[in-house]
Amino acid sequence: MNYNKINGQHFLSMVSNANIRLENEKAYVDSLNVFPVPDGDTGTNMSMTFKAAVQEIEGMTTTSIGEVSKVMAKGALMGARGNSGVILSQIFRGIAKGLEGKEEVNAYEFALCLLEGSKSAYRAVMRPTEGTILTVIREVGEKGIEVHTDNVTEFMGKVVEIAGETLERTPDLLPQLKAANVVDSGGMGLLIILKGMFEALESGLKLAEKKAEASFEEYVAARDTHTEITFGYCTEFIILSEPDQGEFKAYLETMGDSIVYVGYDDIIKVHIHTDNPGLVLAEAGKRGELTKIKIENMREQHRNLQITEEHPVAVEKPVMPEVKEKYAFISVSMGDGIKDVFMDLGVKHVISGGQTMNPSTQDIVKAIEETNAEHIIILPNNKNIIMAANQAKDISSKDVYVIPTKTIPQGVAALTAFNLEADMETNYDALMASLETVKSGSVTYAVRDTEIDGKEIKQGDYLGLLESKIKEARTDLYGLTEDLIAAMVDEDSSSITLFYGEDVQEEEYQRFLEKLEEKYPDLDVMSVSGKQPLYYFIIAVE
Missing domain, CATH: 3.30.70 (Alpha-Beta Plaits)
Known part of the structure; x- marks a missing residue:
């Protein structure tokens, strides 16, 4: 169907259809993750971010495209999860800026808004990497303004073509993609969104069919009803x-x-x-x-859930201190054992999340608002959560600091470097310096066949990661783990800490631990039941 101009209601239908399409295809986007580890969650993060954005505008009756896009952009900002979600939220923030004050727009005006979305996304990333979602939205913006048509439907069709062609070239721009034989997952997520927007116009604003699949949010909502109400x-x-x-x-x-x-x-x-x-x-x-x-x-939900659930899960709620403290830490982690470590080290609020389950900007804002302290320090403990943490910091009116911890060992090292008696500036410098004092390793498994840095990886192989890069890949779990630790230990090392996961067999692990103690008699070998999923071991060497 042809549209010479689109207003707020047209835009609402476009993004609603895109939301359905992305939800339906998020698993496919996840599967394009370059690393074959079981936490490739780009599609999930983008889908949850976009879903939060669209939920904000459901039911809006205004025809102003500026008003609809503004509310949607705020929803995306608060619901952003992971780096891909934060970048997506910035794209729609830029689009909203371009649509500000407008009742409706023509094809060229909408092209300018897409270009504004590209600029906003690039500004949000400190070191933009080409061959990613950034390249796709940039070329959509730059080439979109060169499309000459008065038909918005035709324009969006051309936008989809531009995005698709750019996406196909991402492996030529990013060697990791070529080696893994995939296109960029974030770019694919954006292409699906743009396709969904185009298809809504093409079909006369009819929405695609939703798949009958429970979302992660629904699962969490159901689990949380087990708390005492x-x-x-x-x-x-x-x-x-x-x-x-x-x-x-x-x-x-x-x-x-x-x-x-x-x-x-x-x-x-x-x-x-x-x-x-x-x-x-x-x-x-x-x-x-x-x-x-x-x-x-919630009480009714709780009663209904008790009928169907046999093993309720208790969710701990942070307790608001009556007296404002000078300092308070917010940390992100998965695994009850790792959570206990952070709580023992003085963290006031542990957000459940990490690999596969990145908390949203709003989750972090909520934790900040529930924390009563003069200075609040956030430890993301995952490279994919740092952007959301910084976004939450920018939104909050409180005095918030983000220490860009990328791993659990870095988070622990930061906490041990903290001095309650020092001022915030001194502590900030000490916490940032602590990130260089620890080496981080982890052991997981491959979810698909691939080749990375010349290493042939088969589905089911154990993977040893050193500072998030694949160091080893083979079928011997403990042999791989031993070699990974050997690569981490040097003459300056004084300790080895292993956080072992929920899938580790206790007896076999204890034998391995004894072997390590014999191999490294001059080092403190420590063991913690982290109970983390997906990762057999998280390793810290200091």
């Missing part, structure tokens, strides 16, 4: 108003718990568990128009 109604809404000076937030604290209060430009996003949602909404209505209201009876 103090306040019965999960209440969420947005106030169309500029944030106040804290009066409404103070009121919320008297009405329930699990409070998230995020002010951004001219909206306030609120989440609270309360027994009186009507009173909360009435008070909120005094401050501006309300939208995206959602109230769920």
Whole structure:
């Protein structure tokens, strides 16, 4: 169907269809991960980010494309997960900037907005890498403005062609992609989104069919209902108003718990568990128009879930200290044992996440808002979470510092370098310096056949990673682990720490541990039951 101009409702249908398409194909995007490890989650992160963005605009009736895109961009910003999700959120933030104040746009005006999306994405990345989603959106923007047509549907068809052709060239720009015989996964995710937007226009704004598949968010929501429910109604809404000076937030604290209060430009996003949602909404209505209201009876959900679940999972909630502390740490990790280590080292709030399960910007903002301290320090412990952590820092009005820890060992090293008596500047320098004092290794398995750096890797092989790069690949778990440790130890090493995962067999592991102690009599060999999934071992050498 032909459209010479598109308005807010057209745009809503376009991105809604794109959301369905990406949700349906996220597993395929995940499979394009260059590394054959079982945590290739680009598709999952992009899908969850885009889903959060589209959920923000569902039900909007305005025809202003500027208004719809603005709300969507904020939803993407708060829901961004992983580097791919953060970059995607910045693309749509730039598009929204280009659409600001517009009721509708023609093909050329929309092309300019895509170019603005490209610029926004590049600004968000400190060291842009070509051959990635950045290249795809850049060429879409640069070549899109050269497309001469008055038909927006035809224009989007050309955009899809440009994106597809660029995606096919990503292996020529990034050697890792060529070696793995794949195209860039983030670029593929963007192509699916653009295709979904084009197909909506082509079909007369009809939406694609959803696959009957439970999302990760639904799983987490179901799991979380096992917690003890103090306040019965999960209440969420947005106030169309500029944030106040804290009066409404103070009121919320008297009405329930699990409070998230995020002010951004001219909206306030609120989440609270309360027994009186009507009173909360009435008070909120005094401050501006309300939208995206959602109230769920958690006690009813809890009763229903108990009927079908045999093994409830308890989710610990952080306790808000009554007195503001000088310092507080927020850390991200997976595995109950690793979580216990961080808590023992003084972390106030551990966000469950890491490989395969990157927390969103909003998850991190929520942790910041629940942390009562003068200085808040975030340890992402994963390279794919650092951008979301920095985005949360920028959103928060609190004094937040992000230490760019890429591994669990770096997170632990940072905590041991912290000095409660020192000032923040001194501590920041010490924590940053600590990242160079530890070597990080890990052992997992290959999910597919591939070749990386000349190494032939078969599905099911054990993989030894040194600082996130594949060092070893073979079928002998403990032989590989021993050689990986040998590559990490040098004459300056004083200790070896192994965090062993939930799939490690205890008896065999203990024999291996004894062998290590004999091999390295001058080093402290320490063992921690990390209980982490997917990774047999996470190794720290200091």
